[in-house]
Amino acid sequence: MILMIIDTHCHIYDSEMEDADEIIRQAAENDIQLILNGTDPQSNIEVLELSSRYDNVHAALGYLYPFADEVSDEDITLLDKQLENNNVVAVGEIGIDYYHTKENKEKQKELFEKMLELSEKHGLPVIVHSRKSMQDTFDILKSHDVVGSMHCYQGSAEMAKEFVKIGFNIGIGGPVTHKNNKKVRKTLQKVGIDNIVLETDSPYLSPEEKRGEVNTPFNLKYIIRKIAEELDMAEDDVVKTTSLNAKKMFKLNCPGL
Incomplete structure (x- = not known):
């Protein structure tokens, strides 16, 4: 049986990394499905275009916190329309971040609320970024009828x-592979494999084995290996369970699952 691996969060498009098309093609050859996450109008357009050309690409569209100071009603209307596309499986990447800036907290929260309202309207899960803002993120999510991934x-x-x-x-x-990141490994142990999805955040957040290099979905193998080690599982079982978790969460139509 072919094991389908799902990278639920990556930024593989021209405005973020070189050779995006080649990486996507190679991912398909290695049975890797990709959920590409847009963060602003330009990247959302790129994600939609790629999802129309590649069977292993699914689109997640959203406006992230750096866009909070400039988002317009026209931008929201545009995203609302784009979310009707059949290739869209989630609203994301969205969220709030007080690590990079605390000056516009209210605008960040306002944009986040608008993204969650679109999620509810279209019946889509969300992919949420939260840094130094965990309680606010939780409180806002709890007030909406949404599901998704952190x-x-x-x-x-x-x-x-x-x-x-x-x-x-x-x-x-x-980060689960980083030697000094015991916090993530503790979280992994506490929530267990039934509540985990795989992601790379390519081209960012390379695993320990590839630190200093551009991250790609092919580095999922190191993440899978570490999860298997931490949870005392076979690597194939990590792949099967996380892929099924992702398929269910994002309602993916993936062959082999």
Whole structure:
């Protein structure tokens, strides 16, 4: 049986990395499905275009916190229309981040709320970024009828369990392999494989074995290996379970699953 691997969060398009098309083609040859995450109007257009050309590409569209100060009503209307595309499986990457800037907290939260309203309108899960803003993120999500994944989760293991309770998977990527990142490995242990999805955040967050290099979906093997080691599982079982988690969460039509 072919094992289908799903990278639920990556930025493989021209405005973020070179050779995007070649990486996508090679991923298909290696049975890797990709959910490409847009973060602003330009990247959303790129993601939609790629999803129309490649069977292994699924689109997630959203406006992330750096866009909070400039988003317009026209931008929201455009995204609302784009989310009707059949290749779209999620609203994301969206969220709030007080690590990079605290000056516009209210605008970040306002944009996040608008993204969640679009998720509810279109019946789509969300892919959420949260850094130094975990409680606000949780409180806002809890007030909406949404499910999804917590991208590159950086909160406590205890809080992760609370996100799971309200319908969220925890995205595990390269940081789980970093020698000094015991926090992510503790979260992994606490939430268990049934609440995990794989991600790379390519071209960012390379695993320990590839630090200093551009990250790609082919580095999922290191993440899978580490999860298997931490949970005392076979690597194939990590792939099977996380892929089924992703398929269910994002309603993916993937052959072999």
